[in-house]
Amino acid sequence: MSGLELLTWARGPGLALALAIGLFGIVLRVFEIQALGRKADFAKARAITPGSGWRTIVSRSLPPPGMLKRAPLTYLGGYVFHIGLAIVVFGFAPHIELIRGLFGIRWPGLPNLFVDAATVAAIAAMLAVLVGRLTDPVKRLLSGFGDWLAWTLTFVPLLTGYAAFHHLMENYTLLLALHILSVELLLAVLPFTKLFHVVSLFMARWYNGDIAAKKGVAA
Amino acid sequence: MKRPAANNIGGALSDAGISRRDFLGFCATLAAAYALPTFSVGAIAAALEKASRASVIWLSFQECTGCTESLTRSHTPTIEGLILEQISLDYHHTLQAASGAAAEQARDDAMRANAGKYLLIVDGSVPLGNPGYSTIAGVSNVDMLREAAKGAAAIIAVGTCAAYGGVAAAQPNPTGAVPVSQVIQDKPVVNVPGCPPIPVVITGVLAHFLTFGSLPELDDLGRPKIFYGESIHDRCYRRPFYDQGKFAENFDDEGARKGWCLFKLGCKGPVTYNACATTKWNNGVSFPIQSGHGCLGCSQPGFWDAGPFYKALSMPTTNAQKAAGIAAAAGVAAGAAMAYANRRKKAAAKAAHAPVKVEDLVQEKKP
Ligand code: SF4
Ligand code: SF4
Numbered sequence: 001m002s003g004l005e006l007l008t009w010a011r012g013p014g015l016a017l018a019l020a021i022g023l024f025g026i027v028l029r030v031f032e033i034q035a036l037g038r039k040a041d042f043a044k045a046r047a048i049t050p051g052s053g054w055r056t057i058v059s060r061s062l063p064p065p066g067m068l069k070r071a072p073l074t075y076l077g078g079y080v081f082h083i084g085l086a087i088v089v090f091g092f093a094p095h096i097e098l099i100r101g102l103f104g105i106r107w108p109g110l111p112n113l114f115v116d117a118a119t120v121a122a123i124a125a126m127l128a129v130l131v132g133r134l135t136d137p138v139k140r141l142l143s144g145f146g147d148w149l150a151w152t153l154t155f156v157p158l159l160t161g162y163a164a165f166h167h168l169m170e171n172y173t174l175l176l177a178l179h180i181l182s183v184e185l186l187l188a189v190l191p192f193t194k195l196f197h198v199v200s201l202f203m204a205r206w207y208n209g210d211i212a213a214k215k216g217v218a219a
Numbered sequence: 220m221k222r223p224a225a226n227n228i229g230g231a232l233s234d235a236g237i238s239r240r241d242f243l244g245f246c247a248t249l250a251a252a253y254a255l256p257t258f259s260v261g262a263i264a265a266a267l268e269k270a271s272r273a274s275v276i277w278l279s280f281q282e283c284t285g286c287t288e289s290l291t292r293s294h295t296p297t298i299e300g301l302i303l304e305q306i307s308l309d310y311h312h313t314l315q316a317a318s319g320a321a322a323e324q325a326r327d328d329a330m331r332a333n334a335g336k337y338l339l340i341v342d343g344s345v346p347l348g349n350p351g352y353s354t355i356a357g358v359s360n361v362d363m364l365r366e367a368a369k370g371a372a373a374i375i376a377v378g379t380c381a382a383y384g385g386v387a388a389a390q391p392n393p394t395g396a397v398p399v400s401q402v403i404q405d406k407p408v409v410n411v412p413g414c415p416p417i418p419v420v421i422t423g424v425l426a427h428f429l430t431f432g433s434l435p436e437l438d439d440l441g442r443p444k445i446f447y448g449e450s451i452h453d454r455c456y457r458r459p460f461y462d463q464g465k466f467a468e469n470f471d472d473e474g475a476r477k478g479w480c481l482f483k484l485g486c487k488g489p490v491t492y493n494a495c496a497t498t499k500w501n502n503g504v505s506f507p508i509q510s511g512h513g514c515l516g517c518s519q520p521g522f523w524d525a526g527p528f529y530k531a532l533s534m535p536t537t538n539a540q541k542a543a544g545i546a547a548a549a550g551v552a553a554g555a556a557m558a559y560a561n562r563r564k565k566a567a568a569k570a571a572h573a574p575v576k577v578e579d580l581v582q583e584k585k586p
Contacts, residue, residue, distance in 0.1 A: 002440070002519075002520045002521060003490070004490060004516070004519045004520060004521050004522065004525055005520070005521050005524075005525075007490065007525070008521065008524060008525045008526055008536060011526055011532075011533075011534070011535055011536040011537075012526065012535065012536040012537040013537060015535050015536075015537070015539045016535070016537055016538070016539040016541075016542040016543075017542070019539050019542060019543045019546070020542040020543055020545065020546035021546065023543050023546045023547045023550060024546040024547065024549050024550040024553070025550070026550065027546075027547050027550025027551055027554060028550040028553045028554045028557065029554075030554070031550065031551060031553075031554025031555065031557070031558065032554050032557045032558060032561070035554065035555070035557070035558030035561065035562075036558070036561055093464050093466060093482065093483070094482070094531065094532065094533035095533065097482075097483055097531035097533045097534050098531075098533045098534060098535070100534070101530065101531070101533075101534030101535050102535060102539060102540060102543075103540075108464070109464040109466075110464060111462070111463050111464045112461070112462045112463070112464060113462070167453070171439075172450060172489065172490065173490040173519075176489075176490065176532075
């Protein structure tokens with residue numbers, strides 16, 4: 001199988017398969033979590049503070065007072081990585097073409113130089129938080145297989161994408177195919193790993209913010 | 220086929236009225252392609268002029284004659300065309316005047332007279348599904364190829380069909396078409412793919428053989444690195460627009476008029492290795508991207524089956540949405556089943572729960 005044939009498989013059946021598994025898993029888990037339900041809350045809310053759930057989704061992304069100083073690596077590394085990744089995923093023109101091909105929506109892309117810088121920043125941040133996780137005894141103790149897996153699954157697409165863009169291997173086509181396949185793997189396992197936080201985070205934060213508001217500690 | 224009286228290439232070219240200046244220009248193109256310094260142009264010219272005519276046998280199998288057209292009709296008279304057509308060609312059933320038994324006789328004669336020395340050029344794929352699918356003078360393509368390959372000094376597979384199977388081998392490949400390299404495995408086969416290949420690339424390989432007495436270095440797909448070493452994208456003059464994120468969105472918009480990158484219109488330049496962007500076509504006049512159309516990827520194996528021509532390289536090639544829709548519906552169903560199971564578990568736990576009564580509690584005595 002030549003590089004182009006692998007690429008064609010990745011763009012065709014591979015993509016359909018990954019998308020199907022990923023979407024199946026996401027819908028299944030969202031449905032399952034929602035359907036677990038809670039008992040009806042008959043208590044009178046302490047304060048009427050609408051929108052607390054929504055505000056919590058945002059406010060939980062900001063470090064609590066003093067934490068930025070205590071854990072700069074965790075926060076800064078986390079920011080640089082997440083923002084960098086978002087720029088790469090949603091700002092690179094070929095990625096937007098993929099999204100347009102799938103869902104029909106589009107927006108203007110960013111210049112490659114900018115996307116490239118974001119990629120480097122995201123890769124550097126991922127390496128920094130990895131070193132942080134390996135060297136901090138507490139974090140290390142808290143880390144399990146799922147954490148290492150999530151890191152690797154996210155890192156490989158970034159790395160292969162960067163390498164393909166810069167032609168770091170002679171066979172560009174093969175590298176591009178590997179890049180797409182690694183993203184497909186990420187997509188397929190996303191619902192079944194810690195990576196599911198890209199979806200569950202919003203549900204969890206909304207719920208926490210909403211219930212806290214009813215108890216009088218609105219965000 | 221009229222053959223000039225001269226029996227070396229220099230004489231033949233001047234017989235055909237090619238000026239020294241044009242010839243040196245052609246040699247300069249070759250030197251650039253071979254990545255040789257400019258001072259070697261004279262040496263190439265001298266070697267080519269002196270080179271005696273090589274016998275070339277050209278076999279056409281499952282093909283469309285586009286490769287021959289590319290070579291003979293690009294420009295008249297081209298040095299490329301002359302070197303091949305008038306100087307060296309002993310058998311080419313489309314170009315030669317002779318037909319029938321006389322034509323086959325010419326092939327037999329050339330093969331016998333130049334055994335071990337002639338160049339065999341093939342265009343078109345070889346059908347293995349049934350030998351009767353394509354025959355010449357009653358001989359199946361595969362048999363003729365095997366026979367002609369035996370005495371050949373080198374084999375050049377011209378065009379994507381001969382090199383990789385091409386259009387005949389595209390799904391579902393009804394004739395069981397295969398490339399030359401799949402039939403001939405004990406001899407080096409130089410692939411000169413393209414649909415069609417650039418004329419100067421065809422003769423460039425031939426001239427390399429005539430000048431240096433050897434075949435050029437090949438890449439892992441059997442292509443001469445000198446012509447196929449770089450991707451169209453890497454040598455494309457529209458590349459700065461790609462890097463700036465400026466794309467034509469359709470063939471008649473502002474971006475198209477301004478000459479922006481054609482990636483979104485399906486350009487396959489990033490995964491295509493060929494010399495179009497450097498040597499260009501029609502004597503260096505232009506190439507498809509310069510004329511406003513994206514690259515189709517014609518010099519890559521399997522390009523016919525590599526997704527729609529007008530879809531960006533990063534776009535899905537199949538209907539992934541349908542699969543996603545079905546999967547989402549299945550997710551809802553599975554989620555509902557899971558929710559039902561969870562609720563029953565909860566209800567069962569509740570039912571099995573034995574409430575603790577005051578009488579059940581025993582006060583522990585302090586020792
Ligand atoms: S037109 Fe094609 S080959 Fe040229 S820069 Fe754009 S994508 Fe690359
Ligand atoms: S631009 Fe691309 S499709 Fe067109 S001839 Fe060149 S390699 Fe083939």
